[in-house]
Every structure is written in structure tokens, then in C-alpha cells.
Amino acid sequence: MALKTIALVETIWNGHHPTYFKVLAKTLLELGYNVLAFCPAPEEVNQWINQKCSNLADQFYSFELNDPPLNRLALGKLRKTWAAIQRWRNAGEAIERSYIKIGYYPDLVFFACIDYYLAFCVTHWLVDRIFHYNWSGLYFQPNHLRLKLPFYPLRRGPFNPSATLKSARCHFVAVLDEGIAQQLQKRINNPVVIFPDFCDESPADANYYLLQEIRKKAGNRKIIGLLGYLQRRKGIMTLIEVAKKSLEEDWFFVFAGELDPAGFTPQDFSTLNDFINQTPSNCFFSFNYIPDESKFNSLVNVCDILFAAYEYYPHSSNILTKAALFKKPVIVSKNFCMAERVEKFALGLSIESGDVSACISALNLLLNKIGDFKELNRCEEFTVLHSQKQVTNQFKFLLEEGRR
Structure with missing residues (x-):
């Protein structure tokens, strides 16, 4: 029976993001999935995978994917909206290009940081027209569930910070904050699961x-x-x-x-x-x-x-x-x-x-x-x-x- 395929997507490459991405890729490989990795540093991830689980390298494919350039014509929230829409488009186009190389599509796309794909007026209807794959993602910073945002009662419909997550193609949303999981699930009517905020457990380098x-x-x-x-x-x-x-x-x-x-x-x-x-x-x-x-x-x-x-x-x-x-x-x-x-x-x-x-x-x-x-x-x-x-x-x- 053919292995199922998971695509991992990440365009932010600083702080904890590279570590999260690599560990998620390794985890999915060890669970028996083919993994398509889309990120700004594919060769870096290739080398890491070869070091950590070289026996699974034939299930792993990496492709370059970068954040869209800043649109200087868009102002304020519209700039974030444009960037989020472009990220969805870029991810879809990258998957199409990968199909040409490897001959199959992913069964599920997992966004290692879904935050940057959510923005003002980016609704699930719009995303479903742009992005044609089943997807899930890790939501790091759902601000609106912990902070009082200005004009929050008016943030409904296309203005809802969680609007994208209502998509029928969204299989689940992972969060790190156990204190807001139930609130989010009620708002999006899609499964919300609490992920551990894991770290790399490598032994300390005494010679640094x-x-x-x-x-x-x-x-x-x-x-x-x-x-x-x-x-x-x-x-x-x-x-x-x-x-x-x-x-x-x-x-x-x-x-x-x-x-x-x-x-x-x-x-x-x-x-x-x-x-x-x-x-x-x-x-x-x-x-x-x-x-x-x-x-x-x-x-x-x-x-x-x-x-x-x-x-x-x-x-x-x-x-x-x-x-x-x-x-x-x-x-x-x-x-x-x-x-x-x-x-x-x-x-x-x-x-x-x-x-x-x-x-x-x-x-x-x-x-x-x-x-x-x-x-x-x-x-x-x-x-x-x-x-x-x-x-x-x-x-x-x-x-x-x-x-x-």
C-alpha cells in the first residue's frame, strides 16, 4: 500500500521556526508518510534529515518557498491581506511545481505557522477558491482570544480574525495555548487540538x-x-x-x-x-x-x-x-x-x-x-x-x- 503524503509549508526562517519545521518533518517521516517540505532553506533541511534519519531520506522531498515580497502600494491592513492571499497562492503554485517533479500531490498540507495566512478579509470562501488542497496548520498567536482587540464586536464575517479557519478543507487546527483551544473550536466549528510547545532536546555542547x-x-x-x-x-x-x-x-x-x-x-x-x-x-x-x-x-x-x-x-x-x-x-x-x-x-x-x-x-x-x-x-x-x-x-x- 502506497504511503500517504503530507506537505509541510513554512516561509518564516528565524527564531524557533526552523527547529519546529525540521522536527515536524522528522516526526511525519517516522510515522510512515512521504513528506514534501516547502521552506526558504531546503538544503539545510535536507542535511538535517540526513543526519537524523537517513534511512527515511527516500520518503523526503524538499523545495524552496519564500515569503512574498512586500507590496509597498498596499497600506495598513490591506498590506497584510495582500501578503496572506499571496502566500496561499504561492503555496498552491509550489505544490503544482512539485507534482511535475515527483508525480503526485499531497493528501494533506500542514502549515507550520498558519498565522501568516490569516488576515483581514481573507475568508474561507476566498481561500477555497485559491487553494485546492486539504490543509491544517499550527496557530501560534490567536491574539483575539487572549487580548481585548479594539472594535472586537464588529469583527465578524470577513473581519473575523479566525474566518479562514472555517474552511471545509481545514481538517484541524493545532494550538500551543491550552487556555484558548475550546474558545477557538466554538468559533470555527473545526477540530482544534493542543500541540506541545516542544523544543530540541539535544545535549548541551560543553565546548561552545x-x-x-x-x-x-x-x-x-x-x-x-x-x-x-x-x-x-x-x-x-x-x-x-x-x-x-x-x-x-x-x-x-x-x-x-x-x-x-x-x-x-x-x-x-x-x-x-x-x-x-x-x-x-x-x-x-x-x-x-x-x-x-x-x-x-x-x-x-x-x-x-x-x-x-x-x-x-x-x-x-x-x-x-x-x-x-x-x-x-x-x-x-x-x-x-x-x-x-x-x-x-x-x-x-x-x-x-x-x-x-x-x-x-x-x-x-x-x-x-x-x-x-x-x-x-x-x-x-x-x-x-x-x-x-x-x-x-x-x-x-x-x-x-x-x-x-
Whole structure:
């Protein structure tokens, strides 16, 4: 009996997106599916698949697919609408081109980040005319189910943020936030499943040069880390203020990962650069891309506390999974998904977003009671719930059961 075929689609290639994409591809291959991978870096994914599961490489095909260029003629929401429509078209055309090469179509298309395919006035009727394949997707940031959006009562019909997900061709929608799954399912009348916010569990690279530099400069001080794709919303300005006010403390702050300048105001970016240029004795900065997950994990492992008090960010983040995997306390912002998990599994503390004094108090509390944290936390339970094995279990159930 011929293997069924799943197409994976992803056009965003920064932060956690490449890791998610590769792990999803490997999971589907191991479940016995042919996998067509459409992404900006097909050769990179090919090499990764050959390293991780070379025995399944003959079931794997990769094709280049990039995000559409910015339409400078469209303004405001219309620019996002145009981009979303073009993404649907590009995906469909890429699948047609792949058919010419391999001779068959996918049974299901899975969008590794469906968020960028949803926009103002992009209805399921419109998408069904553009995209002619059965599909599903992982919905990372359903803002409207956690935040009060302006004029929300008027956001119905073509203005509904979830309108696309009502398509009859949509077999299921995966979400990372267990707190909004039922709400979303009621709104779209299609199955919604909770996916684990998994991470790459590669052993920490003990030889990573950055790790050696951090250890040398930190000495015996406690290390607080802000790691990954560093954006303004990740609270970097808050942690800088904490560092400024903590020069007398036995603490060392690590800022490591690619810096995205786009979200900063000119004043904030100037403040950030001025602080870096002062070479503060209690800080370490490395704004380069962290090349692989074993090196990222080495940075997580060297920290005593992870800072993840993101600004008005209501969604899931797999930094919690990294923290639980390496049994590191984490500081997050109150009120949303991450705070709910931190409280439920005793993973650390939550503070009001941007509250410098509260952050300092939380650091003092966690560092002074690190023994209590190690005794009371439920890191292992959380790690199991958000493991790659759970991804396999969810996919196996959904793809074998079909539509419920």
C-alpha cells in the first residue's frame, strides 16, 4: 500500500521556526508518510534529515518557498491581506511545481505557522477558491482570544480574525495555548487540538566557545539569561534596567542571540547601544545567531535563571520547555499562558510586564530559595507534556483518525 503524503509549508526562517519545521518533518517521516517540505532553506533541511534519519531520506522531498515580497502600494491592513492571499497562492503554485517533479500531490498540507495566512478579509470562501488542497496548520498567536482587540464586536464575517479557519478543507487546527483551544473550536466549528510547545532536546555542547567566555567572565556570580531571537517585546529593556540597578548584587546578566532592531523606538535603541558601549561589568552581550540547538542548550544550562517576562505577550513560548528540561527557574509576565503554566507547574515566578523592582525582588527570592525550587517544581511533568514524543502522539491520532 502506497504511503500517504503530507506537505509541510513554512516561509518564516528565524527564531524557533526552523527547529519546529525540521522536527515536524522528522516526526511525519517516522510515522510512515512521504513528506514534501516547502521552506526558504531546503538544503539545510535536507542535511538535517540526513543526519537524523537517513534511512527515511527516500520518503523526503524538499523545495524552496519564500515569503512574498512586500507590496509597498498596499497600506495598513490591506498590506497584510495582500501578503496572506499571496502566500496561499504561492503555496498552491509550489505544490503544482512539485507534482511535475515527483508525480503526485499531497493528501494533506500542514502549515507550520498558519498565522501568516490569516488576515483581514481573507475568508474561507476566498481561500477555497485559491487553494485546492486539504490543509491544517499550527496557530501560534490567536491574539483575539487572549487580548481585548479594539472594535472586537464588529469583527465578524470577513473581519473575523479566525474566518479562514472555517474552511471545509481545514481538517484541524493545532494550538500551543491550552487556555484558548475550546474558545477557538466554538468559533470555527473545526477540530482544534493542543500541540506541545516542544523544543530540541539535544545535549548541551560543553565546548561552545560562548559558554566558555560566559563562565570566565561570570566567575562565581549567579547567571540570569535572556536568550534566543532578541526582540523589543522580549523585555530586553526591562532586563537592562534590572542590570543597571543590580551592580552591587552577585549577579551576571547574559544577553545572547540575534538582535532584531525593528521593534525598538529610536530612543530605546540608542539607550540599548549606549549601555552596551559602556561595557558594564555585570553583563555579557552576544548578538550573533546561535548556530544550533546543542549550543543554545549549553547557554540555557549555564544560567541559574532564565528571563522570559515578555511585554504583553499572551501566548506560549518554548523557553519554558527549555527551562523545564534543564530544571532552571524562569521569570515570566503575569496574566497569560506562560504565567498560568509557571504557577501550575511551579516553574518560577511571574511579574507585571516591565516592572523592574518586581523583577529584582523575584530574582532575590528565586536565588535565595533555589533549593525549594528544585524540591517543589514539576519540571519533569512539564517536559513530558511538551516533548517531541507528544508531537508524535498527536499527529498519529489526528492523521490516523482523520476528521472527527
